[in-house]
Amino acid sequence: MRFAAALAVLAALALLVWANRKDIPEAARALRTADGHRLSLAVLLLLVWWLNWTLLHAAARRVVGVGGYAELGRLVPVTLSSIALNLAVKSGNVAGLASFAYDARQRGLPRGRVTAAYLAAAQLAEVAFVVTLGAGILVVCVDGRLTRAELLALVIFAAGLVVRVAAIVAAVRSRDVVRRLWTLPARLxxxxxRRPAREHDTQGADELYDAVAAMRDSPRATVPALCFAVAVDLLGAALLWASMAAVGAGDRPLVALVAYAVSTLFGIVGVLPGGVGFAEVGAAAVLVSYDTPVGIAAAAVVVFRILVMWIPLVVGGLIGYRVRLRPA
Incomplete structure (x- = not known):
């Protein structure tokens, strides 16, 4: 089913490119003549974006008592590898947990607390995106540019978010539920x-429950992590702004914010890893709706997606490979 959906998306993209083939030379020209200083700024913003992701995970780990800012240097490669996994696998950001779980095994850290910290960071990132998305949708509504496709994507995202939050809330209210979920893969x-029924280790589940309970009992401690989560999206919008400015799409921060919000939204509800296809179309459509020429809009989106998709995928993948080869 997913393979068929992927083929349909690729076919739609090919049709879209063909329909706008007259704008391809303009896009290529915009890329060739891109402003080097603005591109350098975009690369600098990418480095800050990476660092901010690392700070988000460090802040979440500090809340659950499994490290913190002191291990920032150690967390950088783990975080970059995690980002690459989340881009490569359509998993609702669960795939990236593998990098942190591997690091926990290497260092002998409590699995439950590491898992709780990662899930907290991922959930805070989603909460922060709701704020960014709300701001973007507000601008679109004021300008009267909200499309049916954007509205549908918004409904799908909201439904998925409600289900995930409800599941997490239900789980953290009961230690037994957490234990059952923790041992579910082993029981399956x-x-x-066809092995005989046996008892499974629930120490990690208890650590997870205790860590989440600690966060629930001291919500103020999560404020720094939430601030870093909001900064992730603000930096993402800044990356799109720098990409737009580099190829001559104008110096328009609000348009960049709207395009980033819609691009990320389409990427989340899209069926392909990393939101490939959906994210590009969403961002380009917004830029064009704000009177950006199609070719220039395409060039801006290409630069932006190279920065937030392909470079992190390659760099994080290589780092993850090297870390796996390094002895404990």
């Missing part, structure tokens, strides 16, 4: 392999 494996 026992059933598939």
């Amino acid at each position: 494996a026992d059933r598939v392999l």
Whole structure:
């Protein structure tokens, strides 16, 4: 089913490119003549964006008592590898947990607390995006540019967010529920392999429950992490702004914010990893709706997606590979 959906998306993209083929030379020209200083600024913003992601995870780990800002240097490669995994696999940002779980095994850290910190960071990032999305949608509504596609994507995202939040709330209210969810993969494996029923280790589940309970009881401690989560999206919008300015799409921060919000929204609800296809179309459509020539809009989106998709995917993938080869 997903393969068929991917083929449909690729076919739609090919059709879109063909329909706008007359604008391809303009896009290529915009890329060739891009402002080097603005591109350098975009690369600098990318480095700050990476650092901010690391600070978000460090702040979340500090809340649950499994490290903090003192381990920032150690967390940089782990975070970059995690970002690459989330881009490569459509998993609702769960795939990136593998990098932190591997690091926890290497260092002998409590799995439950590491898991709680990662899930907290991921959920705070989603909450922060709701703020960014709200600001973007507000601008679009005021300008009267909200389309049916954007409205549909918004409804799908909201429904998914409500389900995830409800599941997390239900889980953290009961230690038994957390234990059952924690041991579910092992119990399913026992059933598939026809092994006799047995007790499974729930220490990690108890650590997860205790860590989340600590966060629930001291919400003020999560404020720094929430601030870093909001900064992730603000920096993402700044990256799109710098990409637009570099190719001559204008110096328009509000348009960049709207395009970033819609691009990220389409990427979340899209069926392909990293939001490939959906994110590009969403951002380009917004830029064009704000009177940016199609070719220039395409060039801006290409630069932006190279910065937030392809460079992190390659760099994080290489880092993850090297870390795996390094002995404990």
